[in-house]
Amino acid sequence: MSTISDKLGELRRQIPSGVALVAVSKFHPVERLMEAYDAGQRLFAENRPQELAAKVPQMPSDVQWHFIGHLQTNKLKLVLPYVSLVQSVDSLHLLEAINRWAFENGRVVDVLLELHLGAEETKQGFSEEEILEILRGEGIGSEPGNLRIRGLMGMATNTDDMAVVEKDFERIETLYRRIKASGMDGFDILSIGMSGDWPLAVRHGATMVRIGTDIFGPREY
Ligand SMILES: *Cc1c(COP(=O)(O)O)cnc(C)c1O
Numbered sequence: 001m002s003t004i005s006d007k008l009g010e011l012r013r014q015i016p017s018g019v020a021l022v023a024v025s026k027f028h029p030v031e032r033l034m035e036a037y038d039a040g041q042r043l044f045a046e047n048r049p050q051e052l053a054a055k056v057p058q059m060p061s062d063v064q065w066h067f068i069g070h071l072q073t074n075k076l077k078l079v080l081p082y083v084s085l086v087q088s089v090d091s092l093h094l095l096e097a098i099n100r101w102a103f104e105n106g107r108v109v110d111v112l113l114e115l116h117l118g119a120e121e122t123k124q125g126f127s128e129e130e131i132l133e134i135l136r137g138e139g140i141g142s143e144p145g146n147l148r149i150r151g152l153m154g155m156a157t158n159t160d161d162m163a164v165v166e167k168d169f170e171r172i173e174t175l176y177r178r179i180k181a182s183g184m185d186g187f188d189i190l191s192i193g194m195s196g197d198w199p200l201a202v203r204h205g206a207t208m209v210r211i212g213t214d215i216f217g218p219r220e221y
Helices: 003-015 029-040 049-058 073-079 092-104 130-135 162-181 200-202
Strands: 020-024 043-046 065-066 083-090 109-115 146-156 190-191 208-211
Touching: 003 020, 003 029, 029 049, 029 162, 043 049, 043 208, 049 065, 049 073, 049 130, 049 190, 083 092, 083 146, 092 130, 109 130, 109 162, 130 146, 130 162, 146 162, 162 200, 190 208, 200 208
Parallel strands: 020 043, 020 208, 043 065, 065 083, 083 109, 109 146, 146 190
Antiparallel strands: none
């Protein structure tokens, strides 16, 4: 059986330089995260606020954390002090709450907007039109001066049918390139691809992949 270090090494050989590898460590104990840390991994992501807040103080301070789960506005203080990027902003309400928190705490928070892709089991995310409206500043009550929208995140349909997954990636890639072509400042992250589908995501322009199972093995729920 290969170790976490072996698996990370294998992934790093395969993933092109310029594509960030986010180690999705949800549901795994800190000892396993430390194995990845000792193999050089510094970028980790969690999807539950309490779990993130519990792990942060147990890991070295040079770890960079991302949040990738559904975030309720009453949980912001468990998450925003610790993360360098919220990848999973999926409502205007959340976007505005993050902006307000950031203003009150003298911070600028980097976020990705989540595009709703075909995944039937998650209704999470914005439509293309909603994302374009947000970027035009429409529907946002206050000036989002404490937010930096750095790009898009998407989760492809959960299926073995790679043709369906590819359609999802094509959709998000098209939107990403369209926004980039409009010259938006600092918009440079396309976060797509997980354990089953990251090579396809890379072929569709991913600048960041989020990999859990292929590093840590199956999660125990
Ligand atoms: C769990 C999760 C991943 C990683 O999934 P794996 O299949 O284990 O690689 C990626 N992105 C999000 C949003 C997740 O919740």
